Amino acid sequence: MLAVWSGPASPAVAGVESVLVAGAVLGFGYLLVSLVPRGAALDPVLRLGLAPPALCAYTATLMLVHMASGGFVFSHPWVVRASLLAIAGWSAMVTMRRRRGGEGRRAGSADLWVALVVGIVGWLVWCTPVGRLLPLDPTRGDIPWHMGLANQLLNGETTPAATITGAIPNYYPWLYHAVVAVVACITPGGRAYEALGPLQLILVAGGLFSLFALGREMTGRWITGLSAAVLAGLTGGVGFVLLRGLDVVVTPRGPGALRYQGDLMSKRSFNVSFANMTPPYPRDLSLLLLIGFLLILVLGLNRRSIPTLVVAGAVAGLSGLAGGEAFFVAVAVAVAVVPFVQGMNRPKAALALLAPMGAVWSIWIVPLAASYLRYGGFTNITKVGPVNLPAVAILVTWGVVTPLGAYGFARSIRRVRVSGGVAVALAMLLVSGLVLILSVFLRRGFSEALLSLSRRHRYWPLLDLGIALFAALGLTDLFDRARRRSVKLAAGLAVATAVIAVPSPVVASIALPSKLSSNSVLLAGIRGEQDSVLTRLLQAPGRRCVAAVPPALGYDVFGATGYRLVLFRWHGYKHNLARIRWRLIYQHVPGDQARIEANARIISGQDPAAWRRLVEQFGVDVVVSPAASASAPAFRGYRIEPADAGNARYVVVWVGDC
Numbered sequence: 304m305l306a307v308w309s310g311p312a313s314p315a316v317a318g319v320e321s322v323l324v325a326g327a328v329l330g331f332g333y334l335l336v337s338l339v340p341r342g343a344a345l346d347p348v349l350r351l352g353l354a355p356p357a358l359c360a361y362t363a364t365l366m367l368v369h370m371a372s373g374g375f376v377f378s379h380p381w382v383v384r385a386s387l388l389a390i391a392g393w394s395a396m397v398t399m400r401r402r403r404g405g406e407g408r409r410a411g412s413a414d415l416w417v418a419l420v421v422g423i424v425g426w427l428v429w430c431t432p433v434g435r436l437l438p439l440d441p442t443r444g445d446i447p448w449h450m451g452l453a454n455q456l457l458n459g460e461t462t463p464a465a466t467i468t469g470a471i472p473n474y475y476p477w478l479y480h481a482v483v484a485v486v487a488c489i490t491p492g493g494r495a496y497e498a499l500g501p502l503q504l505i506l507v508a509g510g511l512f513s514l515f516a517l518g519r520e521m522t523g524r525w526i527t528g529l530s531a532a533v534l535a536g537l538t539g540g541v542g543f544v545l546l547r548g549l550d551v552v553v554t555p556r557g558p559g560a561l562r563y564q565g566d567l568m569s570k571r572s573f574n575v576s577f578a579n580m581t582p583p584y585p586r587d588l589s590l591l592l593l594i595g596f597l598l599i600l601v602l603g604l605n606r607r608s609i610p611t612l613v614v615a616g617a618v619a620g621l622s623g624l625a626g627g628e629a630f631f632v633a634v635a636v637a638v639a640v641v642p643f644v645q646g647m648n649r650p651k652a653a654l655a656l657l658a659p660m661g662a663v664w665s666i667w668i669v670p671l672a673a674s675y676l677r678y679g680g681f682t683n684i685t686k687v688g689p690v691n692l693p694a695v696a697i698l699v700t701w702g703v704v705t706p707l708g709a710y711g712f713a714r715s716i717r718r719v720r721v722s723g724g725v726a727v728a729l730a731m732l733l734v735s736g737l738v739l740i741l742s743v744f745l746r747r748g749f750s751e752a753l754l755s756l757s758r759r760h761r762y763w764p765l766l767d768l769g770i771a772l773f774a775a776l777g778l779t780d781l782f783d784r785a786r787r788r789s790v791k792l793a794a795g796l797a798v799a800t801a802v803i804a805v806p807s808p809v810v811a812s813i814a815l816p817s818k819l820s821s822n823s824v825l826l827a828g829i830r831g832e833q834d835s836v837l838t839r840l841l842q843a844p845g846r847r848c849v850a851a852v853p854p855a856l857g858y859d860v861f862g863a864t865g866y867r868l869v870l871f872r873w874h875g876y877k878h879n880l881a882r883i884r885w886r887l888i889y890q891h892v893p894g895d896q897a898r899i900e901a902n903a904r905i906i907s908g909q910d911p912a913a914w915r916r917l918v919e920q921f922g923v924d925v926v927v928s929p930a931a932s933a934s935a936p937a938f939r940g941y942r943i944e945p946a947d948a949g950n951a952r953y954v955v956v957w958v959g960d961c
Contacts, residue, residue: 310492310829311437318434320491321500322426328486328505329512331387332358334394339614347415348528349602352516355509356595356618359478359588361390363621366481367666370461377481378459380488387489414525418515421532422508428537428805429507429579431812438829439499440582441822443874446499447862449585453483453495454865458847466861466871467881468849468921469892472674474681474884476667478624479585494841496829496863502583510579510591511536517598518775520605521724530778533800535594535771538576539807540702542566549814555690565696567811569818573692573700573763575771576808581815586761589626592618593765596633597727597772600640600656604723607646612655619656620663628761634660635734636727643719643726679887686875690760701767703803708770711777728776732769738762824859824948836927836946837863839955848961851905851918852927856948860927866961869921870902893921908935908956924959 311317332354336345345353365383369376376382432439440446452463452475462473463480486505487498511532518531542563552560555571565573569580578587596619603611619637623630637656644652675681698705712732719725742759778800786793828837836856840848841864848866857871873882880895893901901917906928908914914937917923928935930952933943942957 310494310497310831312830314435314437317437317497317500320497321433321504324486324490324501325504325508327489328358328501329354329508331391332361332509334391334398335361337394337398338390340610347412348418348516348519348525351415351418352513352598353595355505355513355591356599356621358505358509359482359592359595359621359625360617362481362485363478363624363663363666365485366477369456369481374456374459374461377456377484377488380457380493383485383488414519414528417525417529418512418532421511421515421529421536425507425511425532425536425579426504428808429812430504430581432581432816433500433503435816436581436819438496438822438825439503441819441825443822443858445584446582447858449480450483450495450499450863451861451865452477453480453487453498454863455847456480456484456865457487457494458865460847460865465881465883466857466868467883467892467898468867468869469888471883471885471888471892472670472678473667474671474674476585476589476624476626478621479588479626482588492829494829494863495865496825499582503581506583506587506591507536507579510594513591513594513598517594517601517724518772520598520601521722521728521772521776522779524779526782527775527779530775530782531772533804534704534707534774534778535768536576536579537808538574538702538704538771538804539811540564540566540574540700541803541807542699543806543810546810549810549817551811551814551818553815553818556687561692561696563699565692565700566702566807568700569811569815571690571760573697573760573767574702575764575767577811578764579808580811586626586628589622589629590764590768592622592625593629593633594768596622597636597731600637601723601727604640604644604726609647609651609655612647612652613659616656616659617663620660623660623664624667628765630664632731632734632738632762632765635738636730639730639734640726643723643730645720674885678885678891681884682879682886684879684882684884689758692763697763701770702807703800704767704771704774707774707777707781709773709777711773711775711780714780715773715776724772725776728769728772731772732766735762735766735769739766822859824856825863827947828859828863832947834945834947836860836948836953836955839944839946840864840866840925840927846961848924849922849959850925850927851902851921851923853906853929853953854902856927859948866925869905869923870898906932908932908937911937918958922959924957924961926956926958927953928956930954 311320333350335357336350336353365376451466455463463477464473465471483495483498483502486501487493487495490497490501514532514536515528519525519528521527545563552568554560555568578590596615599611599615599618603615619633622633641649641653715725719729739759739762742762781796782793785796827835831838850860850866851869852860854870854872857868861868861871871881873880876882901921904913905917905923905926908928933954938956944955946953946955
């Protein structure tokens with residue numbers, strides 16, 4: 304794979320590029336909706352709200368072709384670009400033809416402008432790190448792992464697999480990595496890290512667009528759409544009153560994590576809006592698809608349309624290709640809402656929802672189940688406990704959403720039998736609350752291998768989403784009451800809501816970059832600095848290389864290249880160093896101790912005979928070794944290039960042709 308352009312020279316340049324790419328991708332999603340049967344008949348706001356699930360459906364289709372073609376699609380970005388241009392052109396022509404025939408709906412343009420403004424405000428609130436950080440996440444946590452998996456797709460692997468060598472099947476939902484790959488194919492630099500900025504913008508704006516459309520569909524009014532977008536996408540807690548300056552909590556389990564009573568947490572927040580914090584994770588994509596599912600579900604119930612419910616079920620299935628928790632909640636919401644179906648056969652409605660969910664999810668879960676049986680099930684790869692907040696902190700974290708939600712529930716619950724929006728909000732509220740209760744028992748009953756699914760901090764934001772939907776109904780009612788008295792009173796209510804809701808997200812977003820340590824190794828590689836070790840390694844982009852590198856470079860090398868490594872050491876792990884979920888995997892590939900010894904020998908290059916045997920055993924193509932080992936006897940005759948990694952000096956030795 305060859306990059307379209309060189310990497311960005313600065314965070315500011317990366318920010319401008321990210322805005323352009325994100326706008327193009329969201330615009331493509333808007334056009335894509337028009338190709339759906341009767342899609343052109345949807346008004347602009349609905350098309351905008353449906354753009355994110357349409358993009359994910361397109362990506363999942365590309366991923367299936369990628370797998371069927373043996374990894375061809377994402378390793379040849381011109382295929383992705385050509386398909387984007389062809390579909391966008393086709394969609395534009397279809398839309399224009401339908402409009403000339405009088406089929407398209409042009410109503411809702413004023414609402415569309417409100418939705419677009421909300422999306423721009425969302426960028427200003429949540430996305431200030433884009434344009435200030437390069438890469439968008441410089442840490443050595445989960446993001447380098449996810450970026451490496453996405454790069455594996457760009458390198459031509461059929462599915463994201465593992466950090467180390469060997470026949471290790473996929474064990475993590477892959478839709479997020481496929482989305483990263485698609486965005487990377489049209490982003491300057493063309494690698495996964497360059498796609499983080501546009502993806503952050505896409506998820507934030509896409510989520511707000513879907514929330515706006517969902518709220519508007521619940522009542523038929525733009526004010527409810529605006530309320531839903533603000534309360535579920537832009538609202539923080541009230542812990543900001545304790546601030547003495549710009550600050551954000553970046554370690555939710557560390558000392559001082561509760562200094563703002565649960566508010567301003569960049570990770571593991573109980574507030575659903577804080578899913579918009581940098582960087583974008585797979586669970587954020589899964590949440591975006593859950594919101595899209597709720598939107599289409601309300602559409603189907605309000606319009607009494609079985610085909611629309613089929614689409615809703617398929618979108619819920621897509622969420623299962625990105626993560627677990629949101630998908631399980633979507634399934635339960637589908638079951639819970641069936642008794643409220645009006646004007647349709649309820650068994651048919653249930654089948655229309657659940658069958659597509661299972662069909663789409665089976666794309667990933669069926670191969671996973673086969674590997675599960677072959678490799679003896681899962682092993683626990685979770686080393687830290689859940690994040691728990693006291694009750695007072697939860698209320699502080701949710702801020703204005705809780706009282707508005709209680710008011711909205713009291714005012715609207717009587718309409719649950721006649722309003723699809725109220726029925727879906729109630730189902731979301733009850734299901735997420737029940738899942739939270741069940742998580743206590745799941746933790747006791749699940750094996751250690753499935754403990755991550757019982758972590759309560761993953762479900763609290765989903766409960767907050769259910770409350771926020773009722774809060775949007777409550778705020779709409781309060782606006783109506785205030786406006787009947789005076790316009791000034793309604794304006795005062797709007798200002799007061801914004802003053803309480805928005806400060807925490809703004810402060811957290813602005814403060815985050817200063818709380819993260821820089822990563823000079825990764826930054827030099829993204830900039831394409833000639834002597835950077837990552838630049839040297841990426842002289843063979845798009846190829847499936849195997850590398851032996853010093854353990855200290857493992858995170859950066861894997862994240863930037865996606866190359867399989869002889870040895871990868873996850874921070875804090877003493878066993879299963881590569882953090883692979885399959886329980887019996889080391890009966891099929893070399894284990895930790897063998898890899899530690901082999902990696903050390905390959906890097907040293909001191910014993911040519913043993914070195915050659917190990918290089919062939921692991922299929923090594925490139926070796927990164929300390930500069931002092933440049934003259935090692937095993938390296939003689941191979942192409943050797945000097946390289947930097949921060950203040951350390953290395954040599955890159957090309958021993959194969961990957």
